[in-house]
Amino acid sequence: MSTLLEVDDLRSGYGSIPVLQGVTFSVAEGETAVLFGLNGAGKATRDAKVLLLGVSYKADIDDTRESPALKMIELLQDAGADVSYHDPWVPELPELGLVSAPLVPAAVDCVVIVTAHSGIDYARRVDDSALVVDLRNATGRAGISSEKVWKL
Numbered sequence: 001m002s003t004l005l006e007v008d009d010l011r012s013g014y015g016s017i018p019v020l021q022g023v024t025f026s027v028a029e030g031e032t033a034v035l036f037g038l039n040g041a042g043k044a045t046r047d048a049k050v051l052l053l054g055v056s057y058k059a060d061i062d063d064t065r066e067s068p069a070l071k072m073i074e075l076l077q078d079a080g081a082d083v084s085y086h087d088p089w090v091p092e093l094p095e096l097g098l099v100s101a102p103l104v105p106a107a108v109d110c111v112v113i114v115t116a117h118s119g120i121d122y123a124r125r126v127d128d129s130a131l132v133v134d135l136r137n138a139t140g141r142a143g144i145s146s147e148k149v150w151k152l
Helices: 068-077 123-128
Strands: 001-014 019-027 049-053 080-088 110-113 131-135 147-151
Touching: 001 049, 049 068
Parallel strands: 049 080, 049 110, 110 131, 131 147
Antiparallel strands: 001 019
8 A cells, every 4th residue: 555644753732832742653545544632722632522614515505425524523523522513504414413503612622614614704713712723724814813723
């Protein structure tokens, strides 16, 4: 199998709090990798409340086919996280037994922006959140810069 991802001596922190130090791993084709441990908010994934913002495969539609959010929900649940989602275009995910939750970032440990729907006030969501993982640069396009926002 070929190596799809190789990480050597990864180091990261949240403000002055070191989170990752000297992490080295590789992921081969067909493998899945998950990092366990404290996140930038100093919490473990297990029992963390995680809200995925947007689950459709692209902005402003209701189609979830091939959406990465579905796999993320499964991986986070397998890691012990309490996962919910908010999507104004997708009221329910019956295959996962979930319905779109109210958008209340203060009630969760982490908000993950998976689909950057228009009409979302991202500045307010960042202000109200403890930690935001922005997978779509929705905060950057909105001109938001904050230590609370992590971008991948």
